[in-house]
Amino acid sequence: MKGIAKIIAMAALWMALPGFAEDAAPDVPQDYAWGMHLKSEGASPFWQIALPTQVYEQSVWPDFRDVRVFNSKGEAVPFALTLHQQRPKPAPEPVALNVFPLDIKHVKYEGQNSLTVKMPGGAEVHLDGDDTSRISQSFLMTLPDEQKSSLAVAQLRLGWVKLAQNWQAKVDLYSSADLKKWQLLVEDAPLMDLTSGSSQLRHDTLQAGVTLSDEGPRYLLMTVFDAPENINVQSVEAIASAADLSNANIYLSAHKESAEASVAIYSWVNPQPLTALAINPGKENEVLPVEIDYRRRADDLWLPLQKTVLYRVSEMQSEPVTLNGEMVQAIRIKGINASWGDTPPEVQGLRASQALVFIPQGTGPFMLTWGNKAAKPQAMALDMVIPEKLRGQYTLDSLPVATEADTVTLGGEARLTAVDPAERRSQWMTMLIWGVLVIGVLGLLGVAYRLWREVKNKP
Structure with missing residues (x-):
């Protein structure tokens, strides 16, 4: 037992040695899998770059903690990460349109199929073509009387009475300012209401892409075809255009x-x-x-x-x-x-999409690096890079942009599974403890074996 105690004491002493408790060394470019040289011409206290696609795809950490910027001497420089574009405000609430089912009449003359749709007030709309024979219903939709301002409509959301059977249909959508001249907006758009066991699938929206107003188009005409039976459309909501997120x-x-x-x-x-x-x-x-x-x-x-x-x-x-x-x-x-x-x-x-803003300390060319499992977060808040009093002069829209140059391999893919010093010490400590436990168990087994031999050999 004294031998086991000596082993444990030696292990504790070894763990306390300065050489074992290594401090984290400063980052260098070779700590990262890949790098990209940046071109930054002219003088500016701040530069920015939109993170390249490779960084999103190859960064080990979703929060980009393994992203760094180095100067020509391999020294890390201060930087901040920020959304490339602020998130849009919530879209306005949907607007309920007035919905009127219309009477339709199929006719055929001179070998051509034709459809007549009778509008409120007696006006008629004539649609020609072979596909008109497949049309079974038509609906007129208008802005509500209380809607005085124009409405940019991205989608229409339909509400209907559920049928007993599954169904799929297609619709065409037209717009008009005077109920006489009609412009095709959407063609062959799908609608469906399906049930399979406990699962349901309902597709009730149409892309519209039109602005309704008193001065421009105010009316929408929807024709339904290829439906197994008539659809009882009870409501139509106009969903306003959402903000463009292509840059975000x-x-x-x-x-x-x-x-x-x-x-x-x-x-x-x-x-x-x-x-x-x-x-x-x-x-x-x-x-x-x-x-x-x-x-x-x-x-x-x-x-x-x-x-x-x-x-x-x-x-x-x-x-x-x-x-x-x-x-x-x-x-x-x-x-x-x-x-x-x-x-x-x-x-x-x-x-x-995120942009990186860095302070060009030292000399260029600067290098963006990424890919290091052992990296710790180093990005600062934007206020720590661009002080608040300078934010009016140096905005993201006005900062000069560093452009991408060549991409180079640094530490390579081995850095994607690298272990930081703290985790390495933890692994060593775990292995050491297990080793001490195994030695202790073996020691106890040895003592038990000797006692068994003594008892067995005793006359």
Whole structure:
């Protein structure tokens, strides 16, 4: 037992030695997997760069704690990370439009199909073409009387009485200022209401892209065709145009892991905090009811995300699926009574775009680096880089932009699994404790064996 005590005492002494409790050395570029030289011409106390796509895809940490900027001497310089564009304000509440079912009459003259739609007040609209024979219903929609200002409409959301059977239909949408001249806005847009067991899928929105007003188009005409029976549309809501997020997000293409005729799995190398998913059919003029699952990490279970309809019809395509920063490593898309054959959907993840602002201490050229599992957070708050009193003069819109030059390999992929000194000490301590425990157990077994031999040999 005295020997075991000596081993434990020696281990404790070794752990206390200065050489074992190593301090973290200053960062150098070789601590990071990759780097990119930056071009910054002219003199400025601050520079900015929009993080390149490689950083989003290859950074080990979702919060970019493994991003650094170095000067020509390999010294890290102060920097801050900030959203490239502020998030938009919430969109206005939907506006309920007046909805009027219209009488329609099919006629045929001189070998041509024609449809007559009778408007309130007696005005008639004539639609010609072979497709008019498939039209079964028509609805007129107008701004409410209390709506005096113009309304930018991005989408229409329909409400209807649920039918006893599953159904799918298509609609065309027209606009007019005088109920006489009509302009086609949307063609062959899908609507559907499906039930399978306990699962339901309802696609009730149309892309509109029109501004309704007293001076411009005030009326909308929707024609329904290929429906198995009449749809009792009870309400239509106009959804205002949302702010443009194209500059606020970066699009990260997903890697297709596997794809069958109706199931496909897509992933990203590292989990990504996504604001949305852009998913569209792989072929033109395709409509796919689907169920989408996701997982946060490669070894996590699949979680349900949403049932929706993917479509790419004419110049219209599916709206992105909102995620609000949810961590996503992979998604799984399953067709609901639908198959895409050998052309699976296309998937991109949208992530909030970030800009890096740095103080050019030392001499250039400067280098942006990323990819280090052992890195600790070093980005500062923007106020610590650009003092508040200078923020009026030096705004993100006015800061000079450092441009990307060549990308170089530094520490390589080995840095993606690097261990920081604290974690390394913890691993050594764990191994040492286990070693002491194993030696102690062996020592006790030895003592027990000697006692057993003595008892056995005693006359």
